[in-house]
Amino acid sequence: MLNAKESVLWNINAGGGCRRMGISCRPEYQEAVPGQFVMLGLFDPSAFVLRRPFSIHRLIKDQGKTTGVEILYKVVGNVTRRFSKFQKGDRMDILGPLGKGFSLVETSGRPVFIVGGGIGVAPMLFLAEFLLEKKINPADGLVFLGGQSAEDILLGDEFKRLGMDLRISTDDGSRGHKGFVTDALEAAILKNPPAIIYACGPPGMLSRVSEISEKYAAPCQVSMETMMACGMGACMGCAASHKTEDRYWHMCLDGPVFDPSVLKM
Numbered sequence: 001m002l003n004a005k006e007s008v009l010w011n012i013n014a015g016g017g018c019r020r021m022g023i024s025c026r027p028e029y030q031e032a033v034p035g036q037f038v039m040l041g042l043f044d045p046s047a048f049v050l051r052r053p054f055s056i057h058r059l060i061k062d063q064g065k066t067t068g069v070e071i072l073y074k075v076v077g078n079v080t081r082r083f084s085k086f087q088k089g090d091r092m093d094i095l096g097p098l099g100k101g102f103s104l105v106e107t108s109g110r111p112v113f114i115v116g117g118g119i120g121v122a123p124m125l126f127l128a129e130f131l132l133e134k135k136i137n138p139a140d141g142l143v144f145l146g147g148q149s150a151e152d153i154l155l156g157d158e159f160k161r162l163g164m165d166l167r168i169s170t171d172d173g174s175r176g177h178k179g180f181v182t183d184a185l186e187a188a189i190l191k192n193p194p195a196i197i198y199a200c201g202p203p204g205m206l207s208r209v210s211e212i213s214e215k216y217a218a219p220c221q222v223s224m225e226t227m228m229a230c231g232m233g234a235c236m237g238c239a240a241s242h243k244t245e246d247r248y249w250h251m252c253l254d255g256p257v258f259d260p261s262v263l264k265m
Contacts, residue, residue, distance in 0.1 A: 001095065001096065001097070001098060001232070002025075002026050002028055002029075002094075002095070002096065003093075003094075003095045004025070004026060004093075004094055005091055005092070005093055005094075006023050006024045006025055006068075006091070006092055006094050007023070007024045007088075007089055007090070007091060007092075008021060008022070008023055008086045008087065008088055008089065008090045008091075008092060009022035009023060009024060009060070009068050009088060010022045010088060011083075011084070011086045011087065011088070014072060014154065015151065015154065016074075016147075016151045016152055016153075016154055017074055017075055017076075017151075018072060018073065018074045018075070018119060018154060019072075019073060019075065019083075019084055020057065020070055020071070020072050021070065021071050021073065021083065021086065022060055022068050022069070022070045023040075023068055023069055023070070023071070023092055023094055024067060024068045025060075025066065025067070025068050025069050025094065027065065027066060029059065029066045029068075029069055029096075029097060030059075030065065030066040031097075032056055032059060032066075032069070032096075032097040032101075033097075033101035033102065033130065034056070034101050034102045034123055034124075034126040034127035034130045035055070035099070035100070035101030035102040035123050035127070035221075035223050035256065035257040036055075036056055036096065036097040036098060036099050036100070036101040037053050037054060037055050037056060037096065037097070037098050037099050037123075037231070037256065038053070038054055038056060038069065038071070038094050038095060038096030038097060038098065039051035039052065039053055039054075039094070039095040039096060039098065039228070039230075039231040040052055040054055040071070040083070040092055040093065040094055040095075041092070041093040041094075041095075042082065042092070042093065050230075051093065051095060051230075051231065052079055052080075053098075053227070053228045053231055053252075054071040054073055054122070055071070055072075055122040055123035055126075055200075055223070055256075056069050056070075056071065056096070056097060056123065056126055057069075057070045057071050057072040057122050057123065057125060057126060058070045058125055058126045058129060059126065069094075069096075069097075071122070072119065072121070072122040072125075072154070072155075073119070073122075074118075074119045095231060095232075096231075098231045098232070098252060099231075099251075099252055099253070099255060099256050099257070100253075100254065100255060100256075100257055101123075101257055102123075102127055102130075102198055102221050102223070102257050103221065103257075104131075104134060105195055105196045105219060106195070107136065107140065107195035107196070108195065109137075109140070110140070110192075110193070110194060110195040111140045111141070111142050111192055111194045111195065112131060112136060112140055112141050112142070112194060112195055112196055112198070113142050113144065113185065113188065113189075113194040113196070113197045113198065114127060114128060114141060114142070114143045114144065114159075114164075114198050114199075115143075115144045115146075115181060115182075115185055115197060115198065115199035115200075115201065115205075115209060116143070116144070116145050116146070116154075116155075116199070116200055116201060117145075117146045117147065117181060117199075117200070117201025117202050117205040117206075118146070118147050118148075118152050118154075118201060118202060119154070120199075120200040120201030120202065120205070120223075120225060121145060121154050121155050121200070121201075122200070123200055123223055124143070124155075124198070124200055125155055125158055125159070127198055128141060128143065128159060128162055128164060129162065132162060138162055138163030138164055139163065139164075139165070141159075141162070141163075141164035141165065142164065142165045142167065142188060142194070143159045143164050143165065143166050143167065144167045144168075144169070144181050144184055144185050144188070145159075145166065145167070145168050145169070145176075145181065146168075146169045146170070146180060146181025146182075146184075146201070146205065147169075147170055147171070148170065148171045148172065149170050149171065149172050149174045149175070150170060150174040150175035152170070153168055153170065153175055153176070156168060167181075167184050167188070169181040169183065169184045180205075180208070181201075181205065182205060182208040182209060182212060185197070185209065185212060186212050186216075189212065189216050189218060190216075193216060193218060194218055195219070196218070196219040196220065196221065197209060197212075197213055197218055197219070197220040197221070198220075198221050198222075198223075199220065199221070199222045199223070200222065200223035200225065201225075202225070203225075203265065206222045206224070206260070206265060207265045209222060209260070210222065210260035210261075210263075210265055213260065214260075214261065219259075220259065220260055220261075221257050221258070221259060221260075222257065222258055222260050222263075223255075223256050223257045224240070224251055224255055224256045224257075224258060224263070225256070226238050226240075226251050226256070228251065228252050230252070231252045232252060232253075238250055238251035238252055239251075240263060240264065241263075241264040242262060242263070242264065243261065243262050243263055243264045244262070249262075249263060
């Protein structure tokens with residue numbers, strides 16, 4: 001875990017009210033894994049007190065060496081509006097990499113399902129690139145993207161560029177399948193059960209993914225999106241109940257990636 005003052009490399013429009021920000025980082029980020037996150041803050045103490053958590057969207061590399069991290073964020077409030085004004089060369093406070101990320105499983109040639117809902121797609125591109133680096137066949141990767149409407153679908157072209165099969169669902173039918181992304185997920189499981197399901201998105205979607213994974217005995221890992229005050233386990237503000245035991249998980253230390261069978265959702 002590193003706390004550093006780094007430079008903004010770019011801050012560009014990504015569509016759907018979202019932006020992609022590249023931030024320089026220390027070489028130690030080479031060891032970051034998909035699902036981990038960073039805490040970002042401003043130097044202006046009057047702007048806001050606490051850093052904000054953002055999934056690592058991807059690692060920025062130069063000749064095989066990690067030189068930066070990229071985040072994907074949606075402009076929804078005062079903090080992210082401030083972030084949207086950042087320009088190349090501006091300085092930012094960054095703490096990370098934090099948390100426990102996705103873990104690899106033996107696929108034995110079976111497909112890997114990647115499910116992203118709305119801005120929950122943020123860590124999934126890093127995951128897809130990571131899987132390919134670990135020699136997963138691109139044709140074995142099925143990516144399910146969901147949103148309320150077409151403008152909520154992000155990164156479709158990026159996943160296609162990686163050679164993965166893409167399934168899009170929108171609630172209003174303005175792009176792809178009309179219906180929930182979890183409907184498309186369940187239909188695919190019935191045809192070809194996956195080695196694992198990786199998912200990130202809104203709570204309702206993840207709850208349904210958990211139900212589907214349990215119903216079909218499909219291994220599953222979900223990345224939980226939640227507000228965090230510190231990201232290091234000091235404040236204990238990001239607690240969630242264990243599914244069967246009388247104890248709590250803390251998203252920043254025990255997660256944010258979990259097997260949903262142990263998490264009350």
